[in-house]
Amino acid sequence: MNKLTYGLFASALALSIDVTHAASVAEVFNGEMLGTNQRYFESVAGIPRESFGDEHKFKVQGCDITATVEGGTVSKLRMELTPKCQADLTQFVGTFAPAPGKPLTVGAFSASSGGGLSYSASCLSMCGNAADPSFYAHWEGPRAIGFREVLLEVVLASDPALDAANQWEAQMRKAEGEDYVMETRFNCDRKYDAAAQKAFEKVQVSAVTIGTELKASGC
Template sequence: MRVVGWLSGSFLPVMLLWAPALAAPAYHPGFACPRPDGADVLATALCADPVMAKAELDLEKVFYAHRAQEGAGAYPAIKAQAVAYDTALRNTCAIPAAGTPGAVLPVGAAACYVKVTEQQAGEWARSLSGPYAQEAARDIDLHIALQQKLINAGYSSSPMDKADGIYGDGTRTAIKSWQAAYGDSQTGAIADDEVPHVEKLGVSRAVRWASQPPEPSLSSDPDAPPLQRIFQLDMLGIQRPFLEQLTGPAKYINTYADKTTAYTYMIKNCELTAYEQGGQIQGYGLKVTPSCSVPLTPFIQNSTPTIAELTMGDVSAALDGTARPVADCLESCGNAADPNIGLMVQGSHAEDYVNIEVYAPVVDEPALTAYSDWRDALKKHETDDDILSGKFNCDGKYAAAGLHAMRDVPVKQLFVGRGMSGTGQSINGQCGQ
């Protein structure tokens, strides 16, 4: 995926595209094959030989990592390296220059091409470090599949982009946008520890809802697990007796000041809370464990992993960074209950006004570390009274610090619905909402 500019020039012999991610390896150039004019015997050979095409793509993977690491100021020097490589390659392998009339590829030139290209890739790779070195060392199929994930999730400049294995300016911008939404440092290169999180990306809510209708509901499927039947859009606004055909009677009942009643059910040792207001179920909460988990397909279209497999950063990235980091307490919390950190997003008309909240009680190491890091970031600039007031939940001033702190914290509690959970009501109450 590249942008128009000098990148689209002829300083490299070929700019390659790849067949759709996860298809059988069938690498081929990005131009029409076979070449109708035969103006470049090398281009014609690349059309016919996927081994040569893959070698070229492996080189470009390293070349563009080198280019990204060095920055825009080094572009002229990097371009000169590429031109020198093209000339040296053709001389070493006796491949005629582009435009040579009647040229043919010499015997052994294909093997020579692959060998020289691999050597050049290794030479450029030795100058790389950090995430750029990790990117260049990555298997080409995974390299392209990650690029396609970013495109599918709406992080590229155009939904019509296709993964081509070239991490040019457009892909670098997409990576930085994902890193910002995930809460990570914006290097523009995907580090090894970021790979699993990019792989979790589905189609983001904004892109999916704007382009096609939601997937069919599972609410009426008797073969679907009960929790998956409940966490569906058409299960919002229903009457409680209908819900209790799936859940049985409530174990606990609590009523809030806004006349919302929370009914807590146990479904195969999973704790589900249904929030009723005005005689209708307006939202659902779930204590998340590996065995008590649901995909969020109806709500954020991130269907591959279930909520138990996601971190706060994964959820934020799936929501395009629109969720705000929150905590019900960061200072002098007392012993009455464990504080929570998490994310809240308010649904728009395009999302049918469905709100999403995810939380983690501050009880284990990832949550404790995130809680401390966010609190320490605030303490550098704010008084204890400011932190106690919960203003940081409202003004967004420290949202980036909060997201960065909690990006790797697993989700332990989930709420989806048109109202708010009890935790959400407490947090929004600090903001006068």
């Protein structure tokens, strides 16, 4: 076997092995992966494409998944949602999650989980052009599922998301004034969570994070 033939054979074999062992989203983005060590996680998910501190970014079946590794173990998993990348949250929180197979909305998760979500946003007014702000819905699960938390993120870029944000902002601005909104005081007092729930009920989620000690936008 000459060098060219051998090289082509080796490349084909490597590609075959890689394809054969390519992980699925279901294998990587599930509750059993939380708490595993980094070496095991990467044996399933593959080598991360990027790493920033504790956060390691993977591409699985075309979907962007981020694993947060703290103290050597996976503490959080985040997945960006698209029409082709949908998360099955029942694999993390069981019947507290909406049935898989449909786009995830804030209202669907609120209904399946029994409510009790807290809402926040990185910015609603005078946000500048650095990056699109986000709206967050945070849920803390009961003891039955190990107090596991879910953080839904809606990037305020699509028309439905912007309409919902404007509706929420207008209600707060009318009642509390401009400074209340600009200083994001709504993230502190939770007075307008019900209004946020109503405004964002049908808005599709852009990304979801599951784990412990999840943090959204603060005061």
